[in-house]
Amino acid sequence: MxxxxxxxxxxxxxxxxxxxxxxxxxxxxxxxxxxxxxxxxxxxxxxxxxxxxxxxxxxxxxxxxxxxxxxxxxxxxxxxxxxxxxxxxxxxxxxxxxxxxxxxxxxxxxxxxxxxxxxxxxxxxxxxxxxxxxxxxxxxxxxxxxxxxxxxxxxxxxxxxxxxxxxxxxxxxxxxxxxxxxxxxxxxxxxxxxxxxxxxxxxxxxxxxxxxxxxxxxxxxxxGNLTYFGQLRVQSLSLQLLVPGLVVAVVAGLLGGLFSQLLVSSLAPGPGRLKRWRQQYPVRFGAACALGVAVIGLVCQGSTSGAGYAPTRAMLEGQADVPALYTLLKFMATWLSSWTGVPAGVFAPSLAVGAGIGRDVAWLFGLAPEHAIPLIALGMVGFLAAATQGPLTAFILVMEMVSGHAMVLSLMLTAFVSSGISRLICGPMYAELARLLMPGRQPPQAPPEPVR
CATH class of the missing domain: 1.10.3080.10 (Clc chloride channel)
Known part of the structure; x- marks a missing residue:
């Protein structure tokens, strides 16, 4: 050689x-x-x-x-x-x-x-x-x-x-x-x-x-090397869940886009009595929003407080102790909490709202609890993807958290459908919020998505 x-x-x-x-x-x-x-x-x-x-x-x-x-x-x-x-x-x-x-x-x-x-x-x-x-x-x-x-x-x-x-x-x-x-x-x-x-x-x-x-x-x-919600195993979607699953994706996309638009519009400066109040008296305004959150918590016995891990897990395990209006109340409580101006994330609350969407759609179609679990998982990935407009991140996170490898294609499809619908309502939430921190400049752009 x-x-x-x-x-x-x-x-x-x-x-x-x-x-x-x-x-x-x-x-x-x-x-x-x-x-x-x-x-x-x-x-x-x-x-x-x-x-x-x-x-x-x-x-x-x-x-x-x-x-x-x-x-x-x-x-x-x-x-x-x-x-x-x-x-x-x-x-x-x-x-x-x-x-x-x-x-x-x-x-x-x-x-x-x-x-x-x-x-x-x-x-x-x-x-x-x-x-x-x-x-x-x-x-x-x-x-x-x-x-x-x-x-x-x-x-x-x-x-x-x-x-x-x-x-x-x-x-x-x-x-x-x-x-x-x-x-x-x-x-x-x-x-x-x-x-x-x-x-x-x-x-x-x-x-x-x-x-x-x-x-x-x-x-x-x-x-420990446990999934986020324990060792729960989510089953794959059957043909009878095709239409309910599509409804979950669409509803999650619409509500996720609405949530993003509400959050961006609320935090953006501009005319309006509430915005002027927030700008002039931020401490009082934050207290008023928190009072709204407390009233919501009183109505639903505290289930909307915090990140929402316990209610989400309860829904995934088929338990029925979550209030009937949980989805709407958690949606409102999360929006008001973000509006206060304190450090507050929306990842976990988005998963809770998405789980509520899946549970509500399953109830609407009269499905048994065991058939509702896949729809709950789809709702989680759909609302998170729609709110953050990060479909790949939402898909990977939820798949790992619920050990949903049997639902890979369903989770991925829901993430992209919901994210696509959300884009018709609002631009990427985090990029829009970043733009508010840089007046007069374009929002930072996320890297181009891989070719699908």
Whole structure:
């Protein structure tokens, strides 16, 4: 064999061994990924503890539910004041802030106001308060901003020649937040590719993807290798569910688009009595919205408070203890909670609303509980895809969360149908909300979808 035909294995190996600084940079990034996963685990435990404490307060005697009419508005007013006074960049979901921060032309001080380690700590504390208040909010969107802040904080320790920069670190941290929060590493990777990264080299970076998966594995090591709603097995769709399934996809698309439009329109500046009130008296306005959430919670015995994990799981298990008007009430409570201006995500509440849509359609068609379960799963993926207009992310997340591999094609089709219908009503929600943070500029564009 000629020398020209000799493989470069040993030469490449020597080059890698001599690249000591590159290995240090990689170790720093992977350590940050572990720290991101651990921080999301901490946020998860904090939010669960806050939710459980709120539930104990609500059920503490006959006056407990009525006391929430005072507790929720007062605590929300405090949270709104704290957010606006000390951490204005922590308001809302956090995903639009990350999308703005990913703009390479953004001034460094503006980026730090949207994504940083101190802001991540403040966001986590305020998010715990949101759950303690009993608002209808999820932790998954906020963990995107928290994860991005944790990962970005290690940029100062990387060498100038490091192949991964601040943009890649934020993408890895944001997606790692989703992966660890939902216990779905593959969903985190898809979220990064579909909604965040607009660089081809970042989307193909092995180090970024490894960081996302590693953060997800940290959550798995703490909470166990279980699906998000346990070991539930969702059956495949039969022909008799074809029409109900199509109805679920259409209704989820319409309501998801309406939810996105309501949220964007509510938070956008403009004329109108309510908008002027929100602008001039944000603390009072937040308290009024929280009072509406508390009234809704009183009507439905607290089932609309928090992220909605328990009602969603109850519906997937065929239990009938969810209020008849749960879908509408959860929809309204989530919208009002987001309108307050406190840190609040919509991922998990969207899953709860979608589950309610599937249950309602199953009831409308007179289906047995075992036949309603597939429709509930379709409703979850449909409303999430419509609200976020991220069909691939919604499909992967729900499939992993309900162990719905038998419904792969049905879930995927529903995600694309619902997302397509939503686009007829409203533009991409997170991009539109990001545009509101950058007046006079075009919203950040998600990367082009793969050819289907």
């Amino acid at each position: 000629h020398d020209d035909d000799t493989p470069d294995f040993w030469r490449n190996l020597r080059r890698e061994v001599r690249a000591g600084r590159a290995w240090i940079d990689r170790a720093i990034v992977l350590a940050a990924a572990v720290a991101t996963g651990a921080s999301v685990v901490g946020v998860t435990l904090l939010c669960e503890a806050a939710s459980h404490l709120h539930e104990r307060m609500r059920t503490s005697g006959p006056l407990g539910p009525w006391l929430m009419l005072l507790w929720t508005p007062v605590l929300t007013a405090i949270l709104v004041w704290l957010t606006r006074r000390f951490a204005p960049g922590a308001a809302g979901s956090g995903i639009p802030q990350v999308m703005v921060a990913l703009d390479d032309s953004l001034a460094p001080e503006r980026r730090r106001a949207l994504v940083s380690l101190p802001l991540a700590i403040q966001k986590a504390a305020l998010l715990g308060g949101t759950m303690l208040a009993g608002l209808s909010a999820g932790r998954e969107g906020p963990t995107v901003q928290i994860g991005a802040g944790v990962m970005l904080s290690v940029r100062r320790w990387l060498s100038p020649a490091a192949r991964i920069d601040g943009h890649d670190l934020m993408v890895a941290g944001a997606a790692a937040g989703i992966a660890a929060a939902f216990n779905t590493p593959l969903g985190g990777v898809m979220f990064a590719l579909e909604k965040l990264s607009r660089r081809h080299h970042a989307a193909q970076s092995a180090l970024v993807i490894i960081s996302i998966v590693l953060s997800g594995l940290v959550a798995v090591s703490v909470f």
